[in-house]
Amino acid sequence: MTEWYCGVDFGTTNSSAAIFNGEQVRVLSLDSMNDNATSLPSLLYITREGESIVGRAAALAFIERNVDREILLREVDLGVDIEGYIGAEPDKSEAYNPALVDHEVTEAVRARATMEVNSPGRLFQSLKTLLRHRGFQGTDVFGQHYQIEELVSILLKRIKAGVDEAAGRPINKAVFGRPVQFSEWEDENAVAEQRLQRAARLAGFEEVTFFYEPVGACVEYAMQSNGSQRLMVVDIGGGTCDVCIMEFGGQGDVKKRLGDSKICSVAGVPVAGDAIDREITRIKLFPIFGSRCRYGPAQLRMPQYIYNQILDWQNLYKLNTEETIHWLLAAEVSSDDPPGLRALRCLIQRNYGYPIAREVEAAKKRLSFENETHIEFDREDIAIHELLERTEFAHIIEDNLEKMRGSILEAEKRAGVTPQDIDLVLTTGGTSLIPAIRNMLSDRYGEAHMHRRDTFTSVASGLSIVAQYT
Ligand SMILES: Nc1ncnc2c1ncn2[C@@H]1O[C@H](COP(=O)(O)OP(=O)(O)OP(=O)(O)O)[C@@H](O)[C@H]1O
Ligand SMILES: [Mg+2]
Incomplete structure (x- = not known):
């Protein structure tokens, strides 16, 4: 009977899994509804009746049932x-x-x-980010309490089913990835890992070992290449930027090479694609919804908590109270930007937060392949046609880019190396496709030393190889 080893990458935005038989890695198809079936969007929708829908279907269910509807x-x-x-x-x-x-x-x-x-269901996204929040232990969904571990385990159960099906029998042991830093605070890091461990157990993975996610990507590459080498992996996804420097032995089989390899350093920051999306929304979209307007005889500024709620679109419906809507109507007639406040009211009353967040993300992705694009959303009182150019975008992400650069320098410092000591820089994770990030890396390490690995599955592949030796 073939022995299968399993690697799971539970991501902030996408999750993937792979199995390894000692010779070949098989990346699993987890979501046939997704553009890329090997990536399972880390989305969960729980209906009023208690049904759980995961992956791309969760997003579709939310848009179909929750958006553009009367909220009571x-x-x-x-x-x-x-x-x-x-x-x-x-x-x-x-x-x-x-x-x-x-x-x-x-x-x-x-x-x-x-x-x-009268909500038909609730959508959860970026559950991985919630793992680190001590204050968030769980939530009531239509009268039933779910602990954070239980919510995560619903997604992991889908992954477990995919693994078992591909292996032809239950696989109860797995290597899970974890970011180098779930959080900037050490105690939150420990909490997040314990919770992920418990979620994995609830999903049926009885024996779970953790490895840093970038180590997975490093192993995946090293096992397909020859010669001893010093590699740096930069994995930037939805929630975290992770960096790892590893030295690999060049002789012998996989086991010997892994045995001869060592992790020189890891570093990371909880800043990635989600933070970039929030920054685009803040700078490009808030003004369209009247964030800079003045209202009333005293020419007051708009309260900023309303705009911060747009970033937390999952709770945007809470603003849809009679009191807030009446207040917005009154502000609108006395303001210097009535169309902006009308758009804001429409956004709240129609629950358009999620489709707009998706459009922002889509525009950001397009910008990795085009010099300019438009953020487009045109419905009822909302007319967004915002030009987004690469140069402006580079400016918008400057602070976040600096934090990512900081973790790269930290990894070098901890390993005691300079850029010249790195043989190859491997990039993975969706956010690593952003040209400004690639330029930052190639300026430091040289274009010839850059190498792109599979954006969404290299971590899980490498973890499945590591699983053979745990
Ligand atoms: N072409 C692209 N250009 C820019 N960003 C992109 C592109 N494709 C995907 N992204 C972004 O990459 C992120 C998802 O990447 P990925 O699937 O690697 O993350 P993850 O593994 O789920 O997250 P993490 O590893 O942080 O937990 C999202 O923020 C997405 O918007
Ligand atoms: Mg990832």
């Missing part, structure tokens, strides 16, 4: 008194600092929550 909100009395802050809703702009809120102005108030009473 009800204020629910939670039945307890809490010490509440009374006064205006604090402005959660950059300047907002909870420590500066006047805590004297409190009294016992009745706890209430705004609930959507």
Whole structure:
């Protein structure tokens, strides 16, 4: 009977899995509805009836059922008194600092929550990012409580089913990837890994070992090439930028070469494609929704928490209360940008947050292959036709790029090497396709030393090879 070894890359945006029989790696097809079947979009949609839909189908279900629909909100009395802050809703702009809120102005108030009473389902994306948040232990979905591990395990069960089917029998042991840094805080890193481990167990992977994701990509390449070499992997996905420097032995079979290899350093930052999408939205789209306008006789600025809620589109519906909508209508007639505030109201009332976020991401991806593109979204009161050029985009991502560069320099420093000591720089992960990022790397290491690996599956492939020796 063939022995199969399994590698799983649970990604912020896409997940993949591979099995290895000691000679060949097989990358699994996990989502036939996706453009690329070997990538399973890490999306989960739970319906009011308790059905779970994962992958591309989850996105389609959300768009079909939740977008462009009447939302019915009800204020629910939670039945307890809490010490509440009374006064205006604090402005959660950059300047907002909870420590500066006047805590004297409190009294016992009745706890209430705004609930959507007719929602057909909830969509979860970037669950991997939630793993690190101690404060987020789980959530109620239509009256049923799901711990974060349970939500993640629903996606992992789909992967497990794909692995078992391909291997022809249950595979209960796997090597999972993990980012070098789930978070900038060490204790959050430990929490995230423990939660991922528990989620994997719930999905049926009884024995789980973790390896850094970029190590997977490094092994995948090294096992297909000859000679001893010092490799750097730069893996930039949806949630994290991971860097690894490894030295490989050049002689013998896979086992001997892996035995003779060593990880010189790893480094990483929790900054990648999602952060870039947020930055594009902030700079290019917020003004279209009136973020810079003034309203009322006192010419007040718009409260920034409304705009920050656009970035958190999964909770955008919470703004769709009678109170907020009436307030927006009043602001609109007294503002210097009525079309902007009308567009904002339409965005909230029609729940267009998700399709707009998808359009921003699509425009960003197009820009990796074109010099300019447009962010287009034209429905009802919203008319977005924003030109996005590469030069402006490079400016928008400057700060994030600098953080990624910082982790690359950190990896060099920890390994005690200079750019000349690196034989090859391997790039993987969707965000590594951005030309400004490729230029940053080729300026430092030279174009001849750059090598692109499969964007979405190289990590899982390498982890399956590593699995044979764990
Ligand atoms: N052509 C492209 N140009 C720019 N960005 C892209 C392109 N294709 C995909 N992306 C971005 O890459 C990210 C997804 O990449 P990937 O699937 O490698 O991430 P992941 O493995 O799920 O995340 P992570 O490894 O951070 O957990 C998304 O942010 C996506 O928008
Ligand atoms: Mg990844």
